[in-house]
Amino acid sequence: MPLPDWLVAVAHAADTLDVDDLTTFRPPDDGSTRKAAVLILFADSPPVDGVPGELLLTERAHHMRTQPGQVSFPGGSTDPGETAVEAALREAEEEVGLDPAGIHVFGSLPELWLPPSNFAVTPVLGYWHAPAPVWVSSPDEVHAVHHVPIAELLDPEHRITVTHPSGYRSPGFLIGPDKDVILWGFTAGILSRLFDHLGWTRDWDQARLRDLPQHMLQGGSTRRPRADTTDQE
Numbered sequence: 001m002p003l004p005d006w007l008v009a010v011a012h013a014a015d016t017l018d019v020d021d022l023t024t025f026r027p028p029d030d031g032s033t034r035k036a037a038v039l040i041l042f043a044d045s046p047p048v049d050g051v052p053g054e055l056l057l058t059e060r061a062h063h064m065r066t067q068p069g070q071v072s073f074p075g076g077s078t079d080p081g082e083t084a085v086e087a088a089l090r091e092a093e094e095e096v097g098l099d100p101a102g103i104h105v106f107g108s109l110p111e112l113w114l115p116p117s118n119f120a121v122t123p124v125l126g127y128w129h130a131p132a133p134v135w136v137s138s139p140d141e142v143h144a145v146h147h148v149p150i151a152e153l154l155d156p157e158h159r160i161t162v163t164h165p166s167g168y169r170s171p172g173f174l175i176g177p178d179k180d181v182i183l184w185g186f187t188a189g190i191l192s193r194l195f196d197h198l199g200w201t202r203d204w205d206q207a208r209l210r211d212l213p214q215h216m217l218q219g220g221s222t223r224r225p226r227a228d229t230t231d232q233e
Helices: 005-016 084-096 150-154 185-198
Strands: 034-043 054-060 075-077 103-108 112-114 119-128 142-149 159-163 169-175 181-183 209-211
Touching: 005 103, 005 119, 005 185, 034 084, 054 084, 054 150, 075 084, 084 103, 084 119, 084 142, 112 185, 142 150, 150 169, 150 185, 169 185, 169 209, 181 185
Parallel strands: 034 119, 159 209
Antiparallel strands: 034 054, 034 075, 054 142, 103 119, 112 119, 159 169, 169 181
């Protein structure tokens, strides 16, 4: 299936990006990692400020013991016998009711390693050629579904540096209708570096700081966050 013109550069990036372009952590070669996959799902949408396209993101339930309120791509652990593509599509269907038949998978990014959890995560790239309604089909895990225009992610007014109580800092984005939902950590790190690689990033004020809200802290922890919830710098 042909991709829209604005997605061609992303498809090319899938063939040219190296793991070092996205993270400082390479998966070990000893086969000890646990496998996981996420779906980076692009869809057509009316252009905003001349920029077309949007991304589908989920907001983790706020009552979860780990990563409460975390905004991320749909995804999770790979089941035995599954490919990364199969796992990403299955997880998206389970989390938000996404119909895999409407998705054209056009590539994947390099496998990224999360040392503390020892997950090796494959970001799968998909084009939503037949958009259909999605919803919170697993409320125990998902708080909300966000359709985020790419133009809003690129807008310097929506770029922030997120600070954790431990002092850790990570690039972030403000999303949602009121721009009061914080996208940060692993997902924000992938998008930030992908946009840099594509040459899409606009100059933004990295000194514009925003504290991580209390509902996104694990039990009010002030400890340095786990590497699987942060940008992989």
